[in-house]
Amino acid sequence: MRRGKGINSPWTYAFGMLAMMIPSQAFSTFYTYYYIEKLGLALGLATLARVIFMVWDAVNQPLAGYFSDRTQSRYGRRKPWIYVAVPLFMLTFMLVFMVPGGLSGYGLFVWFLIALILYEAAATILWVNYGALFPELFRGGALRTKASAVQQGYQIVALLIGTALTPILFNKLGFGSMSMIYAVAFAFFMLLCMRYVQEDPEALKTPRMGLKEAFSATLTNKPFWVFNISNSFAQTVNGLLSSIIPFYAKYVLRIPEGQVTILLAAIFVSVIPLVGVWYWLVRRMDPVKAWRLSLGAYALSVLPLWFGNGLGAGVAAGVIVGFGMAGFLVTPPVVSGLIIDRDFDDTGRRREGIYTAVAGFITRSSGLISVLAFFIVGQIYGYKSGDEPGPDPETTFRVLISIVPFLLLLTAIVLSFLMKIKGGDSTKDNNGGTDINV
Template sequence: MGRKFLNSPTAYALGMFAMMVPSQAFASFFNYYYVEKLGLSLGLATIARTIYLIWDAVNNPMAGYLSDRTRTRYGRRRPWIFFSTPAFMLAFIMVFSVPKGLGNTELFVWLLTSLILFEGIATLLWVNYGALFPELFKGDRLRAKASAVQQGFQIVAILIGTALTPILYEWIGFGWMSVVYSLIFGVFMTWFALSVREKDSTHQEAPLPLIAAFRETLSNKPFWIFNIAGSFAQTVNGLLAALLPFYAKYVLNISEGEVSILMGAVFVSIIPLVAIWYLISRKLGGLRSWRLALAVYGLSVIPLWFAGSLGSGIVAGILVGFGMAGFLVTPAMLSSRIIDLDAERTGRRREGIYTAVAGFITRSSGLIAAVAFWIVGLIYGYQSGDDPGPQPETVFRVLICVVPLILLAMSFVISLFMKNLEEPGQSKRPV
């Protein structure tokens, strides 16, 4: 393995690609598989999802705490990644390989069990993967480059997980689809794990006790400002991805086949646009580029209100892609700097706990999206596809444009409370 590839941004991005292919397929299709294909009642599916979210709230911080306490000659994070990789493959296959003949109750038990296993193992992977970033990449310029490369790989994985999945499960079924994605994950995750090296972790300072570790994390003001602002912006990411098919149907009035063209235009455009945000991040630094990305993202959703055809929808979608690319690239620099400052203050590297708590805050943004959908639907009378109410076009214009604009405005205002966290030795620049 070449020395230049070892610990490079491309080597690190392999892990993002590996995890996002099955994770995107899971997020997009597991509910459809159980409710639409297998006939599980929506009520039981909702209960399983609620328990899943509670389990996620518990296991994320604990995974980070355990990771930070690990001391081996192979590092703190890599042993967890090697251990979790085959377990993740089996858990993902379990989600989409339900035995035939299960009744409603048995199907619920299978779903709940597979969700708990899948989420628990996925947490170990995501926490330890994310915790490697601040250690492997030092300085704003290198972190901006690594983040841009990482997000490019992520978008490719999202395209595979969304566009290829329906083709695969129609051709070979959900079970074999999960096997294919598990093998892709296994190959690229192992490649990633073999391509990174941590600093020696066997002689580091003793980790903080559990209560002290959480107290330090929860009392970190920049951490909370950064993640609360980010949670509103992350809600927009989820809303846009989930609402594009509805927007295409009710606002743009295009066929289902053209929906793929629209979604492809949005997500494919992000890949080259991350390079622009990399250059912006290098010039402005972490805080100013992050704040600018939130402002641009907010403005970029406005053209969605005025689109009315496939062509205008694609143009509006590409503009949104520019804003989204900024939000995907810029946070890594600032979050890594927050962790660096914590290490200077405590004398300990605690990437795991910070990555874990931030991950939970980010995932909880899905609740904001669900509440927004419910409130707007209630106001305009939208119930379902069978009963869309008198103004479905307005419903989805508001949800895909007005709600994101409000959320991103809130993110930007919150970001104004973040102080400059520039690295020592950098020239003082006004923020």
């Protein structure tokens, strides 16, 4: 592929991550808080809407990947889908946070559900096609590790903006204006990313698979399934922590809403240099072992959150979480790329889209665990909504931010050991990857 200045550079490709993660993080961190605490939607109705949302999210991912892989145009396979999805994502993101006045009860539930479904449809097209570009643009272990580290560095900046800046914006301007600002920022950075992406023309020449054949080949890839099922439990923790932090700040740390920004900044600012530490580690380790190590570090890092009491203790616990989170952000893309490379070696067909989509299906399906955990723990301790927090909301959110994530990560670690290395140790392929098997 021709590489002009900035073309297919890890630094310009990562603008796409920055673009999508700013609104996505604001969404995942505050949409539950907004509807339950601010608008008074009952926890039961919110849980039902989120379950439907998760099921829809899981179902539409594989189809988006399949159609992306089959696309053949002079503009490439992925870029046309991304260009179409940009205005749709802007509109649907604003729809989530621009709720008409006077809605309550079942009317608010219907708005919530429709907004979630439409938002997810647009987000799926973006995430599947952007993610499918990664293994195509960056080949070989060294380049892929660098690209992953750069991408996650941008992601942390986006996480910081999407979490720490968001309370400032909605306190000053309201949720609706906040969503408009983030929608415009998304469009700017995503179009900037696409300006410097040039897809591999050779990928268009690989034979296309039918729907049944594509899914069959994916479903029989055992390393892919072990990796993604294990990874999905850990990925669920990312979403769970983000959504629980505002509740944790209110009911456990007992800090004012304006200080939530400080707490979130402590977590995500610390992640930025720690991504560099993990990049250094991954370059010197077998990628699969580095991935397992990151899962273990993440599991231990959530335990101090149980002991949080006040802003200072919350900040200290947040910095520790940052170390575990940084490792988990850097290592999975490297392992995933190795699995996709191995599939191409075996089949002679490039199917980044279907692999990215099915991986998303697995991850989103496991997101139901966080939804159900919220509901079950809330029922145990009597939490119903911001209007009816129950007799012990403090313990409710200590359990949800520490014990539940630890158990999810422990499950991920156990599953990760089902992925074995041929010969009992790492063996390197020609691209610096690892010969993996189950």
